[in-house]
Amino acid sequence: MQLNRPDVVAEVTAAFADYEDALVAGDVDRIVGCFAPEAVRFGIADHQVGVEEQTAWRRAQPPLPPGRWLKDTTIATYGTDVAVVTTLFGYPGSEVAGRQSQTWVRLPPGWRIVTAHVSHPE
Numbered sequence: 001m002q003l004n005r006p007d008v009v010a011e012v013t014a015a016f017a018d019y020e021d022a023l024v025a026g027d028v029d030r031i032v033g034c035f036a037p038e039a040v041r042f043g044i045a046d047h048q049v050g051v052e053e054q055t056a057w058r059r060a061q062p063p064l065p066p067g068r069w070l071k072d073t074t075i076a077t078y079g080t081d082v083a084v085v086t087t088l089f090g091y092p093g094s095e096v097a098g099r100q101s102q103t104w105v106r107l108p109p110g111w112r113i114v115t116a117h118v119s120h121p122e
Helices: 006-025 028-033 050-060
Strands: 035-042 047-049 069-078 082-090 098-107 110-119
Touching: 006 028, 006 069, 006 082, 006 098, 006 110, 028 035, 028 050, 035 050, 047 050
Parallel strands: 035 110
Antiparallel strands: 035 047, 069 082, 082 098, 098 110
């Protein structure tokens, strides 16, 4: 198995950038489109199984605060079909960084998140 093939890292980097762009824009359909249908997502104070639950939850949420930033984003790929993305995130005026991790898998429609976890320290 090849780790971190540059072509695969580039593909996942583009998929992750599209996800982040959709997240910042509050584009629920694009956000949810980045997930596999059966994906599990653990949020800071929430939990969704499948895109139907996630869609309902996201539609009920207020938009993200402006100025979201990412730090120390890493993309590790395993072969040509699996990747793990981790990053720290935050917003202006806050010294505390949240944590985000996603497992991406290449599925027939393309790269999709199959599990995600978001946490924020007290």
